[in-house]
Amino acid sequence: MAGYFTNILSGTKSLLVGLSITQREFFKKPVTLQYPWESLEMTPRYRGHIQLVKDGETGTHKCISCGLCDKGCPSGCITVKGEKQEGVKVKVLVRYDLDFTKCSLCGQCIDNCKPGAIEFSKEYNLASTRKEDFYYDLLKRLKEQK
Amino acid sequence: MSSQTASQNKEHFEINLGPQHPATHGVLRVKLLMDGEYVVDAEPVLGYIHRMHELMGENRTWAKYLPNMGRLDYLSALSYNLGYVELVEKMAAIEVPERAEYIRVITTEMNRISSHLLWFGAFVLDLGGFTPLLYAFDDREHILDLLESVTGSRLTYCYFRFGGCSNDVEDEFLTGCLTFIKRLRSRMPMYHNLVTKNVILMQRLEGVGPVSAEMCRKYGATGPVLRGSGINYDVRKNEPYSVYPEFDFDVPVYNECDSMARYMVRMDEMDQCMRIIEQAIAKIPEGPVMAAKVPKMIKPAAGDYYHAVEAARGTFAIRAVSEGKNQAYRMKLRSPTFSNLSLFQEASKGMLLADALAFMGSIDLVIPEIDR
Ligand code: SF4
Ligand code: SF4
Numbered sequence: 001m002a003g004y005f006t007n008i009l010s011g012t013k014s015l016l017v018g019l020s021i022t023q024r025e026f027f028k029k030p031v032t033l034q035y036p037w038e039s040l041e042m043t044p045r046y047r048g049h050i051q052l053v054k055d056g057e058t059g060t061h062k063c064i065s066c067g068l069c070d071k072g073c074p075s076g077c078i079t080v081k082g083e084k085q086e087g088v089k090v091k092v093l094v095r096y097d098l099d100f101t102k103c104s105l106c107g108q109c110i111d112n113c114k115p116g117a118i119e120f121s122k123e124y125n126l127a128s129t130r131k132e133d134f135y136y137d138l139l140k141r142l143k144e145q146k
Numbered sequence: 147m148s149s150q151t152a153s154q155n156k157e158h159f160e161i162n163l164g165p166q167h168p169a170t171h172g173v174l175r176v177k178l179l180m181d182g183e184y185v186v187d188a189e190p191v192l193g194y195i196h197r198m199h200e201l202m203g204e205n206r207t208w209a210k211y212l213p214n215m216g217r218l219d220y221l222s223a224l225s226y227n228l229g230y231v232e233l234v235e236k237m238a239a240i241e242v243p244e245r246a247e248y249i250r251v252i253t254t255e256m257n258r259i260s261s262h263l264l265w266f267g268a269f270v271l272d273l274g275g276f277t278p279l280l281y282a283f284d285d286r287e288h289i290l291d292l293l294e295s296v297t298g299s300r301l302t303y304c305y306f307r308f309g310g311c312s313n314d315v316e317d318e319f320l321t322g323c324l325t326f327i328k329r330l331r332s333r334m335p336m337y338h339n340l341v342t343k344n345v346i347l348m349q350r351l352e353g354v355g356p357v358s359a360e361m362c363r364k365y366g367a368t369g370p371v372l373r374g375s376g377i378n379y380d381v382r383k384n385e386p387y388s389v390y391p392e393f394d395f396d397v398p399v400y401n402e403c404d405s406m407a408r409y410m411v412r413m414d415e416m417d418q419c420m421r422i423i424e425q426a427i428a429k430i431p432e433g434p435v436m437a438a439k440v441p442k443m444i445k446p447a448a449g450d451y452y453h454a455v456e457a458a459r460g461t462f463a464i465r466a467v468s469e470g471k472n473q474a475y476r477m478k479l480r481s482p483t484f485s486n487l488s489l490f491q492e493a494s495k496g497m498l499l500a501d502a503l504a505f506m507g508s509i510d511l512v513i514p515e516i517d518r
Contacts, residue, residue, distance in 0.1 A: 011345035021340045022277055031284050043291075045313065047298035074210035106213040106304040107312055120298065 069109035172513025203477030216302035222458035237446035246310035309437030355505030369460025374408035
């Protein structure tokens with residue numbers, strides 16, 4: 001019988017201790033970010049979809065159309081098309097397509113790129129109901145990017 | 147009681163738990179044969195998110211298989227990353243720089259804490275307590291932010307590379323880890339007061355879901371399930387890999403064999419993870435984080451290779467058979483939760499339905515990892 005009452009007592013005590021903890025927490029400031037009104041600055045290493053790096057000097061990309069990014073991509077989401085043009089030693093990039101629906105953000109394309117022509121973007125507000133919205137023409141994006 | 151109701155009581159009926167049910171934490175289906183509130187038989191039905199990860203390993207180059215490792219157990223993805231890169235390094239005899247090994251240990255242990263915190267929240271949620279989940283997520287968020295600052299992702303990491311890590315860590319990350327450890331240490335008593343010592347939790351876990359050491363052996367259960375059954379087995383101690391032998395840490399073992407024991411093992415493990423991280427940060431050497439010579443195309447010598455690591459849920463092991471080509475001939479992934487789930491059928495016989503769910507929470511299932 002004595003055990004019965006000590007059980008009730010210790011049980012009630014444990015509940016009161018728990019309640020005091022939640023009560024203390026109740027008066028603390030919110031720890032969450034109030035998303036649509038506030039948004040986060042992504043860390044420099046954040047992996048968004050890949051994009052072509054803009055070269056500060058020439059104002060264009062550094063890609064030499066070697067296709068190593070394409071070859072090393074586990075998901076096969078990169079298509080690079082280069083063209084031989086007169087007077088230019090390396091192949092000239094004419095198209096760089098990324099199918100972001102398949103990308104696993106592993107970073108192997110960036111590791112493989114010797115000239116450092118691609119990087120991760122910091123975009124994370126991506127939402128769409130259409131698959132086609134995630135087929136990116138990176139060359140076009142670079143040109144639009146001022 | 148009339149004879150008619152007595153015979154009705156004996157009537158068994160079947161119900162499906164899942165494949166879409168919050169308590170299974172994913173697309174797992176358990177066919178339950180019930181006698182009233184009591185479980186007569188529970189048959190897990192798998193395969194709802196089978197993605198052929200093993201087959202993929204046999205169809206792509208060693209390097210291209212790396213991102214798959216983040217998608218098995220997405221809650222402790224770095225342990226899986228680690229297991230795979232270490233296997234390939236063993237196969238191709240690649241030396242990893244010391245600093246990279248330390249970074250691997252620090253990030254993997256941080257990942258283990260975040261995984262246990264999530265389990266803690268979700269487990270208490272299974273038992274009907276919502277608040278602790280929010281507190282655990284508050285702490286876990288700090289880990290995700292820290293890991294994001296080095297790996298670039300928050301969940302499905304692909305950070306380690308053959309021969310090292312994809313990038314170095316800054317001092318801010320290391321001090322951030324220490325600040326986090328200080329914070330979590332100060333919060334641990336709160337968790338114990340709020341949850342561990344709670345009378346409702348104790349009564350729902352103590353003595354419920356007995357899993358004997360013998361049963362663990364029979365089904366190959368590992369990790370906290372095994373250590374909650376009184377067996378001191380941790381791959382980090384028993385078959386040390388990476389730089390784990392350099393750290394002083396204990397393996398929490400409980401002999402009670404019940405859900406409470408498994409709960410306590412994980413809670414204590416978080417303390418041990420913090421100890422390991424502190425020692426690793428104190429000792430981390432300067433230097434490169436990538437091996438100088440990593441072949442562009444990896445072609446390991448023909449042979450049969452095996453490597454095991456301690457993931458958050460138990461022993462994760464890979465067996466790879468190489469024919470000397472740039473892809474594996476056979477890739478076998480040993481998933482800890484698959485074995486841990488296997489004992490559910492036997493152990494849950496005769497349990498109340500609510501207890502069976504508490505028991506299922508205590509074995510900590512991650513379904514994409516069971517199905518692979
Ligand atoms: S991040 Fe990985 S999956 Fe995505 S495009 Fe680059 S190589 Fe392909
Ligand atoms: S982005 Fe880099 S790896 Fe890809 S084609 Fe251009 S230069 Fe080569």
